[in-house]
Amino acid sequence: MNAENGFIVHADSGRRIPFGDLVEDAMALPMPEEPALRPDSERTLTGHKVPRLDTPAKVTGKAVYGIDVExxxxxxxxxxxxxxxxxxxxxxxxxxxxxxxxxxxxxxxxxxxxxxxxxxxxxxxxxxxxxxxxTRTSADTLSTDEINAMLREGLDRTDVPITTLHGEAEATLSDDGQVVEAEYSVPLLTHASMEPINCTAESTEEQTELWLGTQGQDVVRMTLENAMEIPADRFLSTPPF
Structure with a gap:
């Protein structure tokens, strides 16, 4: 049997079962210590160039964004x-x-x-x-140098809980062996969207429809449900493309 595109496929008969139908049975199986991985030659995604289907529309200006809605x-x-x-x-x-x-x-x-x-x-x-x-705040004069200092102070703190511990780092670093140190830093970078942040909303007695670019559809829906007192079954969210 093979795993193909979300299905377990029986090679001889061609019968296919979705992964979801096997979840409960799979949870009852013991976790293998060293699971067998598919050979590189049989992999269809990793190690291969997969074309982005949305790229041509974006570079030619044909893509429809949230801000294009009228x-x-x-x-x-x-x-x-x-x-x-x-x-x-x-x-x-x-x-x-x-x-x-x-x-x-x-x-x-x-x-x-x-x-x-x-x-x-x-x-x-x-x-x-x-x-x-x-209004004025204590952060009005906050600078990059201050942020960097706070981050460095956090790295040097010893009163924080340890979540993962492998080996004997302190003992190893305190030995007479050679220690190589390097420091790298980058400025704060904006996690910017591909278009100006925007949203178009149309509300009627029956429903509210939105057009926007977001990675938090459920958060947007729940916020508007509460703000506008619209039941969930009357709220329609439509992707721009």
Whole structure:
């Protein structure tokens, strides 16, 4: 028998059983100390170049992203968020932008304010012009040097629990043998999305439909269920492509 594409296949008869149907039986089997691995020559994924099916559309500009969605009568929102994670909105003056072209509303949200307008450009221009202040925090002057110092201090601490222990590292390093040391560091890098973070929502009496790029679909769904009091069976989440 062989494992192929999520199935256990009987070589002689060709009968196929999904992995899922065998889970309970497999859990009752003893765990092998040295499981036999498939030979390299029989592997279909590891060791082989597998083409990305989405690459051509991305490099030619044909891919449809969340930000490409348009709905009839759609309004656009641009947000001004606190520049420091722990900060919040101190004050804001709605009248500073309410007279700008296309502006429909100015809405307070957690840690920021959203300007809603007839177009994205109008919303963004108004959000940038909004008279707003944010609360002060102890992290306002936090620098890369301070972060690096905290990380180094954490590495040198001895009052932390040990989760994994193999061998005798301290004894080995204290021997008279040669010790080679090297230090590597990298700056904080942004885990950025492929498009500006955005979301389009359309809500009716029957359902709410979303178009967005996210890796946390369930979190988004549950948050909106609670915020909008929409039962789970009336919430539809649609991927952009």
């Amino acid at each position: 709905r009839e009568g759609m309004l656009y929102g641009a947000v001004r968020l606190a520049p420091v994670f722990a900060a919040d909105v101190g004050t804001f003056d709605e009248s500073s932008v309410s007279g700008m072209p296309g502006v429909v509303a100015v809405v307070r949200v957690p840690r920021g304010v959203v300007v809603v307008a007839d177009s994205w450009w109008q919303a963004k221009q108004a959000a940038d012009a909004l008279d707003i202040t944010f």
